[in-house]
Amino acid sequence: MSDSPITLLVVGVLIACCLTHVRSDSSDHRFKVGDPVPLYANKVGPFHNPSETYRYFDLPFCSPDAIIKEKREALGEVLNGDRLVSAPYKLNFRDEKDSALACRKKLSEQDVAQFRSAVEKDFYFQMYYDDLPIWGFIGKVDKEGKTHPSEYKYFLYKHIQFDILYNKDRVIEISARMDPHSLVDLTEDKEVDVEFMYSVKWKETDTPFEKRMEKYSLSSSLPHHLEIHWFSIINSCVTVLLLTGFLATILMRVLKNDFVKYAQDEEAADDQEETGWKYIHGDVFRFPKYKSLFAAALGSGSQLFTLTVFIFMLALVGVFYPYNRGALFTALVVIYALTSGIAGYTAASFYCQLEGTNWVRNLLLTGCLFCGPLFLTFCFLNTVAIAYNATAALPFGTIVVIVLIWTLVTSPLLVLGGIAGKNSKAEFQAPCRTTKYPREIPPLPWYRSAIPQMAMAGFLPFSAIYIELYYIFASVWGHRIYTIYSILFIVFIILLIVTAFITVALTYFQLAAEDHEWWWRYVNSLVYFDFFFPFHLFNNHNVKF
Template identity: 25%
Template sequence: MEVKANKLTSNKTQISLSYYSIPYCRPHQIVNSVQNLGEILRGDRIQNSLYQFEMGHDTRSEIVCLMTLNEKTIKEFKEKIDDGYRANMILDHLPLVVPVTTNDNDSEPIYQLGYLVGYKTKDEKYFINNHLSFIVSYHQNSITHARRIVGFEAEAFSINYYQQCDTYYCPQGIDDKNEIFFTVGVLFEESDIKWESRWDPYLLIDDDQIHWFPILNSLMNVLIVLAGVAAGMSATLYRTISNYNQPGSLEEAHEATGWQLVHTDVFRPPVNSELLCVSVGTGFQIFGMIVLTVIFGSLGFISTSNTGGLMTDVILLWAVLGFDGGFSMARLYKTFQGSEWIKTTLKTASMFPGLVFCIVVVLNVVKWSDGSWGPLPLHDMFVFAVLWFAVSLPLVFLGSYIGFKLPEIKAPVITNEIPREIPEQKSSFFLIMMGGIIPFVVVFNVLFPTLTFITSPKFYYIFGLVLVVLIMTSVEVTILLCYIQLCREDYLWWWRSYLTAGSSAFYLFIYATFYYFTKLNITELVPSVLYFGYMLIACLVLFVLTGTIGFWACFILTHLLYSSVKIV
């Protein structure tokens, strides 16, 4: 059995390094393992190692190698210890975990991924963890007696084999020209955990940034408030429409106010309608990708525990759902009487992925300049380009072609040729920015666990709950503010509805910046650039997603509202 070496990761920096970027024991020839697309995106670099043992053969301590440190290697070890780097390993596709000590003996064990490279004492002395004590759990089939690995744990120790302190070995310090023995011990334990359930303990990975009670509490508060707002608004609309459709006299029929007055302008195409169609089409593609990922994950077709599998499935779903993006763009663009459908379709297929691709390339160059093992190899970048141009692009055009062939979405009222003058509006920008606060509150408590999941080997699994409430809050907030806008005789709701819901991304970036300066211990330029680069991509996704949700909510509201009244 061979333990595979993976990357070095740290909670203090976004840079992942090769396991052999520091002078660990290494084989004569380093061989890279075959990886899926998701593992590559996560920065995994799985390679062979010198840690090998036989199934069922326990060992207390065996020498892996003897290493002599010099000034350069000492500096490298100290830097990694200061940054809190953890070394990650894999056995039979199971990541190495380290149990965390808890005060509650009855609670389930909590794990952390990877073992610490070393530690530093208060008197500025550095010690390296040079002994690994593996615990390999296996489940034995009662019929075939076959053994299958269901757990891979380790404890890391610092042991100076040349010096004893009382009856124990002293910890191994890092000094110039120090000879260090790297050793390993293995203990095999039979477990009742079946092979199908071996990933369950990994869902208990320790992460002090996941606070379940605040998350559920904030979600319940938001739902209660929005339920009250929805009930009040529904009653008001019902009473207004009933009074408008059944006037007591002819004079009352002409005493329309508020949103009734703008019925001849409410469906007037907006400025930059082409860009709006492209943004909505892209958002619909992202929305479909996220929804299908959550549904397939809930049904068991996609497992977040499969290393790199979730990320791979997300990218493939995005490429396949290019059809939905092109179709929704075409339906809206035809409603606006657009004619340049080829140009608009090409923008839909290239604008957002092109922007994200450029950011990724810049981050890749930054990682490469720092010597990190995070950058994507050129052949993998080529794979992404193939998915983009050979899969997503044709499907966007196919969806667009079918969408343009269908009849346009008819407005329930006639639009005048001469636009109505809009009364002077106050605090329009304020209302837009206010609309993004509640969706931001929904993702507030899950922002950084999500980011940690994306940029490091964490396992996170509450996306479905957050997605449902995010959709509900974006829909109801946008509908409420859209109705207020129409009541103020402002019929320019197209872009307003998109920006109102999408403004939550602005708060996301502001809070990420605040968190960077107050919570994170990042002092170097490269990790800072990577952090803000990842956050920029996350904010772009959130902006397009929530903006599209808010737009379609307001679009449906206006159609239902004006098709429910008798225009005199």
């Protein structure tokens, strides 16, 4: 592939830039006494559903400024649903305050009802102070001694206590506590005058700046969590050993005997009637149906696999530390765009090997095979997010940026890769001659049909990684933080081995049943996500924290 080294070089430069950015961040954030430290309010949402978030000032909080100042955000931050605006609190470096007034506001009946609804849904807020996350609940529900929901009382917190740790001229840690004695009654729909107050306490610490993010990843490294992760790896290794022994038995007891027999007495073997996989040797390498779609699927799969490898590389070198806002989404968009040449090369090269002629249409299919369904899904979800005014809705400018990346980077690299693949002059070299007419496939029992075979092909890979999937989905759809990328990478390698072994085994069984149409079935069998989806739904609705 002619543009492959260029693509890898560009991605390498991207990695170096990311690492440089991380190092430069750790050398900044220095303040003098009294200097303003950036504090941004991000979003609010129900605690039980972290994916449902809204802008901070969608709730009728008061702002000391007439115009709310929005922070200029990177692409990844917008994709992550972050909408940072200036917060109504002033936390200057080492400037302590006691019950300082942030702002006053007269809540109308509609404002009271809106706050009460948020308190009832257990809304929390998120802020960032010098890039450190802060959380807190906006209110509480008093259910003590009350049996019916109509008797509940709803209160809004109006006083926040900020506790900040510093080391010399740097901020190390911050936490927010709500004063349980400073409340506003929201039970009745009536106008209320509210004074939003806050206090600030500073305390010195010996924790170095470079380790200030470690506390957010400690939950993933607790002993009982690590034991579960290692149990997952041991379980996966046992699966690999069982599959290895299974395949070794097949190869040693079945195939070896055939090879020895043919090697010793080739003429006698020719006189015998062929059965099983030997009977269809002239049909095994017959080109599959819909070869353009088949080649496009291989090209897209190669690109996604390369994308996964690069994401793991960035994770292992520490780019995706906790609350590095939008870093993962930025990496996904940029690396996907830069690796599109791999998809074009793989698809066009294999399509030409299958004696395809319309390689341009094959490239168009390759470019749309993944992006097309993704775009349709995005349109639906973005429309829903816009209807609910959620932060998950992408602004028009961000959509334009993504379209430009796809048009100016992804598409040209896809075409260059396709041209290189078309001119690679690779030929499909089958080890035996393909007959002119395909043999008829004998009737097969139901468990050898496509759906049961796909289920079996997906079950073992899923069983090898389901524990790690639990933690990943709990991180994506919940409040957990996943940072043990080294263990995840080990499980990923085991997943590849298990998938390869089970595919070889099931392909052998299919050929032994004289079914030579194996191309599409076992490309589909590799898509073992048919088992992931119900597990994903289970985690989405049942994970408790």
